[in-house]
Amino acid sequence: MASTTTTTAPEHEPRRRWNPAQILIWTAVAVIGAVAWGVIAISRGEEISAAWLVFAALASYAIGYRFYARFIARKVLGVDDTRATPAERLNNATDFQPTDRRVLFGHHFAAIAGAGPLVGPVLAAQMGYLPGTIWIIVGVVFAGAVQDMVVLFFSTRRDGRSLGQMAREEIGPVGGAAALIAVLAIMIILLAVLALVVVGALKGSPWGSFSIGMTIPIALFMGFYLRYLRPGRIIETSIIGIALLLASIVGGSWVADSALAGMFTLTGNEVVLALVVYGFVASVLPVWMLLAPRDYLSTFMKVGVIMMLAVSILIAMPGMKTEALTEFAFNGKGPVFAGALFPFVFIQIACGALSGFHALVSSGTTPKLIEKESQVRVIGYGGMLTESFVAIMALAAACIIDPGMYYAMNMPSSELGDTLQSASQAVAGVGFHITPEQLAAAARSVDEHTLVGRSGGAPTLALGLSDVFSQVMGGDAMRAFWYHFAVMFEALFILTTVDAGTRVGRFMLQDTVGNVWKRFGDVTWKPGIWISSAAIVGGWGYFLWAGVNDPLGGINQLFPLFGIANQLLAAVALAVGTTILIKNGKAKYAWVTIVPLVWDAVVTLTASWQKVFSPDPKLGFFAQRAAYQAAIDAGQTSKGSASSVEEMRQVITNSTVDGVLSVLFAVLIIIVLVDAIRVWIKALRSTEPLPDTEVPHTPSQLFAPSGLIPTAEERRERAGAGAGT
Amino acid sequence: MSPRPPTGAGAAWSRLRSALRSGWQIARGVVGETAYERYLEHHRAHHPDREPLGEREFWRRHVDRGDRDPGSRCC
Numbered sequence: 007m008a009s010t011t012t013t014t015a016p017e018h019e020p021r022r023r024w025n026p027a028q029i030l031i032w033t034a035v036a037v038i039g040a041v042a043w044g045v046i047a048i049s050r051g052e053e054i055s056a057a058w059l060v061f062a063a064l065a066s067y068a069i070g071y072r073f074y075a076r077f078i079a080r081k082v083l084g085v086d087d088t089r090a091t092p093a094e095r096l097n098n099a100t101d102f103q104p105t106d107r108r109v110l111f112g113h114h115f116a117a118i119a120g121a122g123p124l125v126g127p128v129l130a131a132q133m134g135y136l137p138g139t140i141w142i143i144v145g146v147v148f149a150g151a152v153q154d155m156v157v158l159f160f161s162t163r164r165d166g167r168s169l170g171q172m173a174r175e176e177i178g179p180v181g182g183a184a185a186l187i188a189v190l191a192i193m194i195i196l197l198a199v200l201a202l203v204v205v206g207a208l209k210g211s212p213w214g215s216f217s218i219g220m221t222i223p224i225a226l227f228m229g230f231y232l233r234y235l236r237p238g239r240i241i242e243t244s245i246i247g248i249a250l251l252l253a254s255i256v257g258g259s260w261v262a263d264s265a266l267a268g269m270f271t272l273t274g275n276e277v278v279l280a281l282v283v284y285g286f287v288a289s290v291l292p293v294w295m296l297l298a299p300r301d302y303l304s305t306f307m308k309v310g311v312i313m314m315l316a317v318s319i320l321i322a323m324p325g326m327k328t329e330a331l332t333e334f335a336f337n338g339k340g341p342v343f344a345g346a347l348f349p350f351v352f353i354q355i356a357c358g359a360l361s362g363f364h365a366l367v368s369s370g371t372t373p374k375l376i377e378k379e380s381q382v383r384v385i386g387y388g389g390m391l392t393e394s395f396v397a398i399m400a401l402a403a404a405c406i407i408d409p410g411m412y413y414a415m416n417m418p419s420s421e422l423g424d425t426l427q428s429a430s431q432a433v434a435g436v437g438f439h440i441t442p443e444q445l446a447a448a449a450r451s452v453d454e455h456t457l458v459g460r461s462g463g464a465p466t467l468a469l470g471l472s473d474v475f476s477q478v479m480g481g482d483a484m485r486a487f488w489y490h491f492a493v494m495f496e497a498l499f500i501l502t503t504v505d506a507g508t509r510v511g512r513f514m515l516q517d518t519v520g521n522v523w524k525r526f527g528d529v530t531w532k533p534g535i536w537i538s539s540a541a542i543v544g545g546w547g548y549f550l551w552a553g554v555n556d557p558l559g560g561i562n563q564l565f566p567l568f569g570i571a572n573q574l575l576a577a578v579a580l581a582v583g584t585t586i587l588i589k590n591g592k593a594k595y596a597w598v599t600i601v602p603l604v605w606d607a608v609v610t611l612t613a614s615w616q617k618v619f620s621p622d623p624k625l626g627f628f629a630q631r632a633a634y635q636a637a638i639d640a641g642q643t644s645k646g647s648a649s650s651v652e653e654m655r656q657v658i659t660n661s662t663v664d665g666v667l668s669v670l671f672a673v674l675i676i677i678v679l680v681d682a683i684r685v686w687i688k689a690l691r692s693t694e695p696l697p698d699t700e701v702p703h704t705p706s707q708l709f710a711p712s713g714l715i716p717t718a719e720e721r722r723e724r725a726g727a728g729a730g731t
Numbered sequence: 732m733s734p735r736p737p738t739g740a741g742a743a744w745s746r747l748r749s750a751l752r753s754g755w756q757i758a759r760g761v762v763g764e765t766a767y768e769r770y771l772e773h774h775r776a777h778h779p780d781r782e783p784l785g786e787r788e789f790w791r792r793h794v795d796r797g798d799r800d801p802g803s804r805c806c
Contacts, residue, residue: 506804529799
């Protein structure tokens with residue numbers, strides 16, 4: 007596909023006039039967007055269709071991509087297609103390799119999108135659909151997609167340097183070290199939070215545990231098949247794998263009704279143990295056995311399910327049962343997570359609006375494969391828009407569930423109690439209504455023992471998906487199948503992230519320790535692999551275990567920390583972007599990254615402040631610690647949802663650890679910001695440009711279109727240059 | 732340049748077929764199935780004097796690279 011012809015793209019394109027058809031199309035897009043936003047914003051008290059969210063999102067993305075992303079690419083970054091990219095200059099057919107933009111878009115999207123955009127919006131739905139929708143759409147257009155695109159561009163100009171390297175070289179050793187610590191800390195919290203989501207979905211569910219457990223032998227079989235029988239036949243192997251996966255979902259229904267059910271009915275702690283053992287083994291085994299085949303399966307399922315969901319929502323057009331804004335948005339007393347709309351909606355929803363983690367994919371991996379600088383717009387900005395769309399659909403799926411059901415699933419188990427009656431009362435206590443009979447019927451409809459207390463977001467989303475899918479395919483008879491299909495789909499790629507993430511963490515640890523102890527840095531030295539894998543698994547395993555046993559509900563406590571950590575990484579990425587813009591003499595355009603950076607810093611620091619200093623024990627970690635300590639000192643044997651002294655001690659330990667982490671994250675953000683501002687001032691004062699690590703211009707010999715679909719001009723140019731089709 | 736495309740229903744059919752074909756190639760590319768073909772292409776262009784790796788050996792090394800470099804991905 008890489009045709010080698012000289013490009014003749016002019017430096018300054020003549021300003022093209024708009025033709026009537028274009029004007030008509032963009033006016034129509036603007037009108038559809040305005041109407042959809044109007045319906046979402048104005049309707050109060052009546053049920054609106056989830057399709058309006060989809061329309062508002064798509065129209066806003068189209069306008070953001072067409073106008074804002076184009077402005078950033080041309081004016082702010084100054085993409086230059088006469089420059090050869092690292093893929094062209096350093097092509098070695100392995101890590102550097104010019105890759106067709108449509109293929110690379112798929113790669114990049116598969117690397118950035120995981121369970122994050124599916125979980126955050128579901129939890130944020132406790133504040134109603136409006137705050138989440140606005141933040142996901144506005145956030146992605148002005149912050150998230152901008153970050154991904156800017157980092158991708160600057161890393162491409164620097165031979166695919168990683169975010170950590172760029173932070174060190176452009177800001178300084180302090181900023182670089184802060185970035186490194188941030189990455190490792192996020193990795194651990196991220197893995198714990200994601201694993202916690204899986205625990206919520208699998209505990210006490212023989213159907214779920216059986217079908218997820220079966221993914222391991224299926225992946226092993228695929229691994230051996232690809233290694234010894236049919237090397238390179240990835241699609242064929244994946245199709246066999248998916249057929250086996252569907253069979254194991256159907257088989258799970260049978261297992262749940264058979265004598266084997268007891269064997270697959272696991273408690274929360276048993277699921278934790280299974281995950282920790284799995285994480286360790288998967289990180290130590292060679293990739294061809296488990297990780298690579300699992301990756302193929304999750305990519306297929308990810309893309310397939312997301313397309314199915316978009317189509318189903320448009321066909322079924324389900325109505326949203328949640329209010330636009332609930333009272334929890336203002337009083338901060340929400341049972342799913344504590345804290346008011348500002349700043350916590352912006353913390354709960356990281357992936358899908360602004361996710362710092364993407365900067366790790368946008369630097370390092372994708373820049374070594376990109377063919378043309380102008381393609382950063384479709385791959386960086388466009389890829390993130392696609393992830394945002396996934397988040398909007400997850401939000402819609404959570405909002406079509408009856409709110410009473412939503413709270414019965416997502417409140418801390420200790421508040422819900424052990425019976426359907428107590429759960430119904432607990433839900434009534436927060437102002438919603440659901441009868442024990444309705445709870446029993448909902449569980450029966452998806453063939454589960456109970457849905458009460460299945461927190462973590464995944465089961466809620468699965469219930470919403472089963473609702474949408476069964477309206478389009480199969481009706482009520484298929485509801486249980488779709489529920490378990492959705493649980494399987496989420497658990498599958500969470501487990502893929504768990505094993506890949508443990509591996510990434512292990513490499514980072516080996517690399518860091520390798521600076522001091524050379525032997526440890528050798529990634530083929532077995533004891534080094536075992537020790538570092540155990541350290542990483544131990545890290546997330548601790549938080550996972552603490553989360554599962556937290557009397558206050560683990561996900562409610564841990565998810566905000568994950569959000570803060572992720573946004574911290576976004577602050578590093580945006581600070582690096584701003585620094586390079588200012589160094590390149592583009593200070594007048596630096597607002598493009600400064601505005602999201604300031605917003606991100608304000609949100610993260612406010613959230614950290616509240617988590618550390620709030621006197622409300624539900625919100626502030628240290629206030630919580632003090633309240634429980636005081637209760638123990640006063641000789642009480644139970645407090646709130648902790649029913650024994652031991653549980654109270656556990657709350658104290660957890661809130662101390664979480665509080666210390668909040669302080670650490672806030673300090674890191676401040677260090678990075680102060681260090682970056684120091685460099686900005688130096689660059690602005692200096693009469694000569696500061697040293698820059700940009701690779702000098704090398705003329706490109708490669709031709710490739712900028713967008714997914716070549717323009718008429720690009721077709722003519724290619725034909726004129728004598729290349730094939 | 733490609734030959735002048737035919738017109739009418741035949742043209743629509745052949746356009747559809749070529750669109751499906753390129754869609755299939757993109758899907759193969761996204762999952763990484765085209766790696767060996769691209770390796771051969773690169774090898775022919777840059778090291779024509781040396782014998783390229785066989786298919787089985789190539790895939791073995793291709794996958795085993797992941798043991799030394801985990802890449803990065805998000806949540």
